Amino acid sequence: GNSVTQMEGPVTLSEEAFLTINCTYTATGYPSLFWYVQYPGEGLQLLLKATKADDKGSNKGFEATYRKETTSFHLEKGSVQVSDSAVYFCALIQGGSEKLVFGKGTKLTVNP
Amino acid sequence: DTEVTQTPKHLVMGMTNKKSLKCEQHMGHRAMYWYKQKAKKPPELMFVYSYEKLSINESVPSRFSPECPNSSLLNLHLHALQPEDSALYLCASSQGQFSGNTIYFGEGSWLTVV
Numbered sequence: 006g007n008s009v010t011q012m013e014g015p016v017t018l019s020e021e022a023f024l025t026i027n028c029t030y031t032a033t034g035y036p037s038l039f040w041y042v043q044y045p046g047e048g049l050q051l052l053l054k055a056t057k058a059d060d061k062g063s064n065k066g067f068e069a070t071y072r073k074e075t076t077s078f079h080l081e082k083g084s085v086q087v088s089d090s091a092v093y094f095c096a097l098i099q100g101g102s103e104k105l106v107f108g109k110g111t112k113l114t115v116n117p
Numbered sequence: 118d119t120e121v122t123q124t125p126k127h128l129v130m131g132m133t134n135k136k137s138l139k140c141e142q143h144m145g146h147r148a149m150y151w152y153k154q155k156a157k158k159p160p161e162l163m164f165v166y167s168y169e170k171l172s173i174n175e176s177v178p179s180r181f182s183p184e185c186p187n188s189s190l191l192n193l194h195l196h197a198l199q200p201e202d203s204a205l206y207l208c209a210s211s212q213g214q215f216s217g218n219t220i221y222f223g224e225g226s227w228l229t230v231v
Binding site: 104 | 123148150157158159160162165167172173205207211213214218219220221222223224225
């Protein structure tokens with residue numbers, strides 16, 4: 006079956022540090038890949054997505070590239086801010102499916 | 118800003134109460150979803166409505182009863198819940214499984230069962 010594995014953290018960084026959160030997936034065919042962010046006490050927000058191999062999703066300074074050869078979709082940001090403190094979920098959805106498959110989530114804390 | 122709106126944001130109910138969670142989307146989407154999220158866990162799918170018809174029920178107990186009055190509205194009726202049902206309930210919507218399925222979530226309803 007389909008699955009998503011992401012580093013569980015927690016991850017603690019200082020402001021302006023470089024961020025990488027690893028995400029790898031197992032899926033048949035060519036799924037769409039997503040990063041969602043959940044700020045404390047809130048719902049999930051779509052951060053970025055990629056729908057085919059070599060696509061790069063980007064938003065708010067975050068980037069992730071769909072790597073079919075390594076089945077990965079790692080999230081990166083060059084300089085994190087305190088306001089980026091949140092839980093980040095990697096997820097996939099198979100074409101023709103209605104079911105999102107989530108990773109377990111990674112809690113990021115950014116200190117001033 | 119999310120275009121999936123949920124009410125109420127917070128709900129406290131007793132185990133004998135009947136209450137409802139409401140969700141509305143303004144994106145013209147044809148699929149709507151209910152998810153349940155416990156602390157420090159990813160969301161778990163409960164129900165999917167596609168074109169106003171229930172297409173997926175993930176073996177959810179009958180004390181949770183979904184309703185889709187039209188393509189923009191989704192309700193979750195709650196009756197005789199247990200304390201372990203306390204969680205964040207997330208509504209979501211998408212264009213549908215055959216239309217580049219990106220799922221957008223609302224802010225959630227925090228439910229406490231006492």
